[in-house]
């Protein structure tokens with residue numbers, strides 16, 4: 537095999553994990569062991585292009601399956617673990633929080649325990665260079681008023697079962713550094729968008745519905761503010777933290793692109809008008825419908841990403857405009873991928889997707 541290192545990626549059939557896995561496998565020097573439970577959010581269609589690539593080993597299973605994780609660590613001896621696996625949709629956490637506790641909290645705990653046992657047995661360079669990178673969210677910090685940004689020093693104030701379960705996992709990761717010396721890194725990132733995002737999230741849902749002339753549901757008055765980052769920029773940031781981050785440190789990642797949900801939807805409608813000039817649904821803004829707000833909906837998130845910029849030299853490459861243009865083009869060119877998600881055929885079942893969550 538041509539690869540020179542092996543990493544274990546969890547949740548690599550999901551949106552961000554999938555983009556990350558594609559990048560690593562295409563580089564050609566890394567064997568990626570991809571452990572994913574294939575929940576509704578896991579989609580092997582996204583990994584079609586690397587299906588037969590010898591640098592990708594897909595394993596169906598859960599991060600909470602201790603025996604399986606022990607076996608994978610023993611067999612593949614990875615030099616790093618990148619933990620994307622999670623239940624990630626706020627609306628689903630409000631309806632059914634249990635799966636969020638199971639995977640985000642207990643699953644991460646099992647993964648940390650297996651990693652601790654594995655890392656303890658390593659020696660020399662393998663032990664010194666090993667890293668456990670935990671991918672988390674800005675939602676753990678709670679909500680902001682009209683001003684200010686989240687720094688790494690902000691206290692945790694999670695407001696949804698999703699963010700509470702992620703906050704709990706972040707605390708466990710931190711404790712494994714302070715208690716056991718496990719070389720962990722944590723990243724807290726703002727809202728991502730880009731190719732392969734499941735169409736229950738705001739941007740792909742609006743594109744999908746806009747193309748079909750369906751209503752574009754916007755929570756409340758659309759004034760909630762999120763900071764948006766193109767998924768490839770997030771993947772580059774994770775690569776940077778993995779390569780040069782200091783164990784035990786937390787890095788906030790953001791795009792400096794604060795937008796209200798309504799601004800995002802307006803921009804998407806205008807892009808669809810431009811890219812689909814013959815659409816009978818122009819102007820797409822006509823399709824916007826305001827719907828009852830999400831309970832406990834955080835008003836504003838904004839990330840101060842100056843630490844990762846200063847310490848590791850990372851900056852986003854895409855602006856919101858260039859990233860969104862690429863994203864809409866991707867969905868227009870990959871309608872089969874979207875259709876197979878919407879009709880459930882990507883996993884052999886039908887799903888009801890009506891939410892408009894933006895994290």
Ligand SMILES: NC(=O)c1ccc[n+]([C@@H]2O[C@H](COP(=O)([O-])OP(=O)(O)OC[C@H]3O[C@@H](n4cnc5c(N)ncnc54)[C@H](O)[C@@H]3O)[C@@H](O)[C@H]2O)c1
Pocket residue numbers: 546547548549550551552553554571572573574575576577578579597598599600619620621622623624625639643671672673674702724725726727728729734895
């Ligand atoms: N999407 C965002 O905007 C965003 C922003 C910041 C941080 N994050 C974090 O990044 C990570 C990835 O987010 P995403 O949007 O790609 O999520 P996603 O929901 O698209 O993907 C999650 C993946 O994890 C898998 N999974 C779920 N439970 C599992 C388990 N027990 N064992 C193994 N695999 C399991 C799913 O099958 C899926 O492939 C999450 O930890 C999330 O909290 C997401």
